[in-house]
Amino acid sequence: MRPGSGALVRCGDAAGAARGMDGRTIERAIRRLLALLYDEPTVLREACELLTQYRGYAAVAITYLLPEGELELVAAAGPGAALAPHALQTGVRDRSVVVRAGEPAFEPWREAALRLGIVAAASLPLYVAERLAGALTAYAAAEHAFGADELELLTEMAQAVGRAVEAVRMRLLLAESAVYSNSPLRRMETLWRLSSAADADVEHQAETILAEGARTLGFDAAAVERAQGDGVTVLWAAPHDADPNPEFRTVATVPIPCSAGAYVLRFRASAGALRQDAGDCGMYGALLAGLCGRLLERLEAQRARLALIATDPVAGLANRDRFMQTLEHAVLDPRLRAEGMSVMLVDVDRFDDLRLAYGDEEQERTLRTFADRIRGIVGGHAHVAYLARAEFAVAVSGPPERGEQLARVLGEAIALPFVAGGSETRCTASIGVALFPADGSSPEGLLEAAGAALVRAQHEGGALVRFFNEEAGSALRLRRAMLQGLRFAVQRDEFELHYQPTIDLAQRRVTTVEALLRWRDPRYGLRLPADFIETAEESEAVLPIDEWVMREAAHRSQVLVSGARRLRLSFNVSGSAVAHAGTLPLLAAVLRDEGADPSTLELELSERVAARDVAAARRLVDGAHDLGLRVALDDFGAGNASLGIVKRLPVDSIKIDSVFVRELPHSAVDAAIVRAAITLAKSLDRRVVAEGVESEEAAQWLAAEGCEAAQGYWFSPPLPQKEFLSWLSMHG
Incomplete structure (x- = not known):
């Protein structure tokens, strides 16, 4: 189906069919509808319209979260839609939020809401490709409109909208990548190249005719061209040159009579070769155009014949032979070898049950439905084929993440309900994925690997995506599961801080305590930031x-500040927080809300993080100082820009990375590096701390060299609060 009117007609059909349905049935109908839409604004607008019409909301709005932290209204519907701009300040959260009249959060837009008869709102997070993209907000005229069941339904609708947007963006991403690619995987899309001998004959005839015509008319070059959008495609040219001489200019253009499209015959010549009657091709030019038109018709007929030969008549997709030819060219492309390719087999689970239940005709109709869904998602920029029974093959270029994402979207498309025998039913799909070049360097090898992965998915119960290299597949699944867990870890109270002391080496007493993040993952137990922060930052x-x-x-x-004890607590922030415009205002609000003394806090900034965006790091350091916090540069020496970072960031402390400290004093190289770092810090009037101290010998050497403080397992490992306070009472 093309974007535009066709999609809207089906929207109307789905909407009309939804009249009188219960909430779950409407939700399923809307999800089916969204899967048919081809552009993001239509998905958003139709979702708002349908929810308003069939759930009776006063308004439904969708807002997007912009990179700078601001919110943008992208779609709204319903008689109360005018409220949406006023309610943007309800914000975007990673959990559902319900606001009712009488609550403080309702106050900023109470007047506008009551004027429209709105007394309650529910805002649901909108995730696209596992990222928080914005919110779907529904407004109601009944204060108790959003019960548990309604919120669950709205949550599922927000997920459906996110998946529909993800599918649309996937198609656009594939289209964009195709524009910038010269790989045979894309060039093979033209069917006439499947029979090189026949094509060469037509092309040879065309080039002969063009060369003869240009010579006869006294011109330097001739070409058959087709206007497409804002550009021009050259089909045939003589001399055969993709880049015409810039000194040539067009001297004559003759329309070509052809039902295959709007083609023209264009003649070019240099200024010195122009005749006085240039541009007057007369009958001879018209004859040449007619001959070219005949060749174009022949070419079109060849394409049609080849399409019949290379396309399965039931599914309307390329067959196995055509798909294998596509792969043969793809595996020879150096660019594709660098960027990667995913080859997947999609097999509909228990497809034979359809034939037994409804007969062969219904089974074929269902097969065409699945083929249309796959083709609609992939578009013309990845390669799809029908192999046998209920098995499809897909090849898409790009990293494994793109293949895994596309496989999930295809699985969800197959799982959408369809009508068979007059009743609604569902199927699922098992999908096996092989990666090029890691899992195979030949078409046969890649299909065998994808087949092995498919068998594994089926043996594990079906409706799964499995990779031939299960290490890669497991890593992708674990990452997705981790992201899912991280989204709710804060509200589930799964994070905790562990504490590790920093010791003044001269007085051997605690001066600072570093708070280190830990995640008590319900599935995998206690996890360190190295396990999950990078994934969370993505x-x-x-x-x-x-x-x-x-x-x-x-x-x-x-x-930590009680009685005579005045310890400073240091904490870390992620790389995303360094560049985020809202970090400093948030930090100021936290200090105010918690009533904390800024002088007892120290912000630690990793050298690696600071090196990504030194200007943003400088703004954060200056802002933290303005708020009254100290700032420490963590992991000093571990990056590749240490001296430049120290020069540009006015930090208060430098913490030497543990990689240079662990083997002190026995490593002469480490000793020289640490000694230089201590000297540098002292010359800049910065406090210097050594991380990773694991022996008394190292601690004494550092003290002798003038290092002021140290941190490491020799003194104490990071401990939960209760254990740390107990340790502190004995050593503090």
């Missing part, structure tokens, strides 16, 4: 984690 799940760390550190710092 999505927006890290921003709520940063806020939790700030609040917890500000709160816990007050425990």
Whole structure:
């Protein structure tokens, strides 16, 4: 189906069919509808319209979260839609939020809401490709409109909208990648190249005719061209040159009579070769155009014959032979070898049951439905084929993440309900994925690997995506599961801080305590930041984690300042927080909310993180100083820009990375590096701390060299709060 009117007609059909249905039935109908839409604004607008019409909301709005933290209204519907701009300040959260009249959160837009008869709103997070993209907000005229069941339904609708947007963006991503690629995987899309001998004959005739015509008319070059959008495609040219001489200019253009499209015959010549009657091709030019038109018709007929030969008549997709030819060219492309390719086999589970239940005709109709869904998602920019029974093959270029994402979208498309024998039913699909070049370098090898992965998916119960290299597949699945867990870890109270002391080496007493983040993952137990922060930073799940760390550190710092004991508590922030415009305002709000003394807090900034964006790191350091915090440069020496970072960031402390400290004093190289770092820090009037001290010998050597403080397992490992306070009472 093409974008545009066809999709809207089906929208109307689906909407009309939804009248009188219960909530779950409407939700399923809307999900089916969204899967048919081809552009993002239509998906968003139709979702708002349908929810308003069939759930009776006063309004439904969708807002997107912009990179700078602001919100943008992208779609709204319903008689109360005018409220949506006023309610943007309800914000975007990673959980559902219900606001009712009488609650403080309702106050900013109470007047506008009551004027429209709105007394309650529910905002659901909208995730696209596992990233928090914005929110879907429904407004109701009944204060108790959003019960548990309604919220669950709205949550599922927000997920359906996110998946529909993800599918649309996937098609656009594939289209965009095709524009910039010269790989045979894309060039093979033209069917006439499947029979080179026949094509060469037509092309040879065309080039002969063009060369003869240009010579006869006294011109330098001739070409058959077709206008497409804002550009021009050259089909045949003589001399055969993709880049015409820039000194040539067009001297005559003759329309070509052809039912295959709008083609022209264009003649070019240099200024010195122009005749006085240039541009007057007369009958001879018309004859040449007619001959070219005949060749174009022949070419079109060849294409049609080849399409019949290479296309399965039931599914309307390429067959196995054509798909194998595509792969043969793809595996020879150096660019594709560098960027990678996923070859997947999609097999509909228990497809034979359809034939037994409804007969061969219904089974073929269902097969065409699945083929249309796959073709609609992939578009013309990845390769799809029908192999046998209920098995499809797909080849898409790009990294494994793109293949895994496309496989999930295809599985969800197959799982959408369809009508068979007059009743609604569902199927699932098992999908096996092989990666080029890691899993095979030949078409046969790649299909065998994908087949082995498919068998594994089927043996594990079906409706699964499995990779031939299960290590790669497991890594992708674990990452997705981790992201899912991280989204809710804050509200489930799964994070905790462990504490490790920094010791003044001269007085052997605690001066600073570093708060280190830990995640008590329900599935895998206690996890260190190295396990999950990088994954969290790839999505927006890290921003709520940063806020939790700030609040917890500000709160816990007050425990460490009691009586005569005045310890400073240091905490870390992610790389995303360094560049985020909202970090400093959030930190200021946290200090105010928690009533924390800024002088008892120290912000630690990793050298690797600072090196990514030194200007942003400088703004964060200056802002933290303005708020009254100290700042430490963590992991000094581990990056590749240490001296430049120290020069540009006015930090208060430098923490030498543990990689240079562990083998002290026995490693002469490490000793020289640490000694130089201590000298540098002292010359810049910065406090210097050595990380990773694991022996008394190392501690004494550092003290002798003038290092002021140290941190490491020799003194204490990171401990939970209760154990640390017990340790502190004995050593503090």
